[in-house]
Amino acid sequence: MVQSARSRTVLTLYTTADDIQCHRARLVLAAKGVSYERVLVDPAKPPEDLIDLNPYASTPTLIDRDLTLFDTTVVCEYLDERYPHPPLMPIDPQSRARLRVAAVRIEKDWLPEVETIRAGGRPAEAARKRLREQLLSALPLFKASKFFLNPEMSLADCLVAPVIWRLPWLGVDLGREGKAIVDYGERLFHSQGFARSMTDQEKAMRPVHEHE
Structure with a gap:
């Protein structure tokens, strides 16, 4: 996955290495074929920038330019709407x-x-x-x-x-x-x-x- 500096990447995902909810968000990104910066977080020692961005310092946390999102469902549904192809929810x-x-x-x-x-x-x-x-x-x-x-x-x-x-x-x-x-x-x-x-x-x- 793209590991470039945030200035060269639209999206940044703060994620732990083996959490199901984080894997869920990464799988949505992979299904969409979206490039992003993956920042691996030790949940016992969240980085200062994550604490500044997210009041809960939780993962996954998604940064899209000046937008910060947390809660896995919010992150995943945003990605599905932000990158509509392929759609990951039925129409009806x-x-x-x-x-x-x-x-x-x-x-x-x-x-x-x-x-x-x-x-x-x-x-x-x-x-x-x-x-x-x-x-x-x-x-x-x-x-x-x-x-x-x-x-x-x-x-x-x-x-x-x-x-x-x-x-x-x-x-x-x-x-x-x-x-x-x-x-x-x-x-x-x-x-x-x-x-x-x-x-x-x-x-x-x-x-x-x-x-x-």
């Missing part, structure tokens, strides 16, 4: 609303389990089981279309795919029951956009032979 309001509700469910149900697993300790194993059950309960959504609830790639996929990518690293095995989810992931993982979206830390989450 019902389909758009359905995808937005699905994203909210993922943020509230899946991502807390991911964080519990990452924290380790005794709660992690129960979180693995709950995350596996939640994913398998969503099988009909993965079977309904080529992409998540939609015939074309959407903003919802930019959230779902980073979760699926991390499953082996998190120790979550979907088994034969989850073949439709695994197949969905493979369709996205082999795209050039997905490869461009990842940091070195994220690439290392799976053995090379799994995503060549």
